[in-house]
Amino acid sequence: MPEIDFWYEFASTYSYLAAMRAEPMARAAGVGLRWRPFLLGPIFAAQGWNNSPFNIYPAKGRYMWRDMERLCAERGLAFRRPDPFPQNTLLAARLAWAVPDDRRADFSRSVYLAEFAEGRDISDARLLASLLSELGLPADALLARAKSDEVKTRLRAETEAAQAAGVFGAPAFVTADGELFWGDDRLEQALGWARGKD
C-alpha cells in the first residue's frame, strides 16, 4: 500500500480541515497516512515572519476566516475562531509525539476540535489533559513524557524533516517519491499521485 506523509501544525486552520477528512479519504483511496505534526514557527521565522501570515497580511487574513466559515459550513464542521490566533502549539505538538503511534490521529483530531470547533485555548495543559483522559490515555504520564528529551528531540527532528521536504506551510502532503502538495484542497491530488505511482 502506498503511503503519504501528512504534515500538520496545530495552529493551522486549514490543517483542521485536512485532519477531519484525511483518514476516510486515504482509506477509500487505498493509501496509508503517516500523521506528522510539526511546528511552523521555526519555518516561518526562516522566512522572516514572527507571526502568522494571516495576521501580517490583513487582506489575506480576512479572506482565510471567511473561506474557513464557508468550507466548514459546506462540510458540516463547527467552526469558532480561537483567541488568541495563532495558538501556542508547542505542548500539543509534543503530546502528539508522546502518545502511542496508533493514537496520534485520534489525539490530533481531538485537539483540532477543541481549538477550532469550540474555540478553546490548546496551550492549556489542563485542557490537553482532559482530552487525553477522554481518549482513555494516561494524561499525567503523557504530560511528563511530553517534557522528556526524547519527545523534544523528536519534534525538533520532525520540523527539520518537514523543512527538508520543502514544506513551507500547513497542511502539506508528501508522497514516497518526494512530491509535495500544499493545502487541504490538494489532498485529493496527493492521494491520486500516491496511487498512480504505486
Next chain:
Amino acid sequence: MPEIDFWYEFASTYSYLAAMRAEPMARAAGVGLRWRPFLLGPIFAAQGWNNSPFNIYPAKGRYMWRDMERLCAERGLAFRRPDPFPQNTLLAARLAWAVPDDRRADFSRSVYLAEFAEGRDISDARLLASLLSELGLPADALLARAKSDEVKTRLRAETEAAQAAGVFGAPAFVTADGELFWGDDRLEQALGWARGKD
C-alpha cells in the same frame, strides 16, 4: 444569468491556468464571466513586497513551479517558465482594456499562451502587436489607444476596484453578492456559489 468577476494579472502563473479553463466551465455552469485584468504590483507593494512572493520566499517558489508543471501536464497545457519572472505586464494589461470588450478573453488567452506555453517576453510591444494581428485586431491603433489617458485611468480604476473587493492575489473570483474566492483551484466553488445565490 448570474455573473462573476474574474480578476487576473498577466504575470500570474495560476491566472494562466484559470484563463485557459474559465470560459467553458462558466458556460457549462450557466454563469457569466467578466474578464477583469488588473495589476498586482500596487497591491503587493501595499503589503510590503516589491517582487513576486514566489521570488521572495524560495521554498514557496520552488513549490509553485513544480505545482504548475504537474497541473499543466494533467490538463494537457504546455508550460514554459518565462524569463524574467515575473514579467512586466503593464502594456499587456493596458492593451487588454484597449481591445473591444468582446475580444478581451481572446486577447488575454493569447497573451498567457505566449508567456507561459512559449516562454516569450510579453513586455515586448512587437510581440503584443503580432498577437493582436493574429486575432484580426488593429495592432497600431490599439497600441496607441493603450497609451491614452482613458485606458491608463481604466486600468488604475480596475486595480483599485480589485483591492476594494478584497483581492490580494490572482486569480480571484468575486460573486455579485461580494464573496471572494482566491486561486484557480477555487473556480468550481465560485461558480457553485454564483449559481446557488441566483
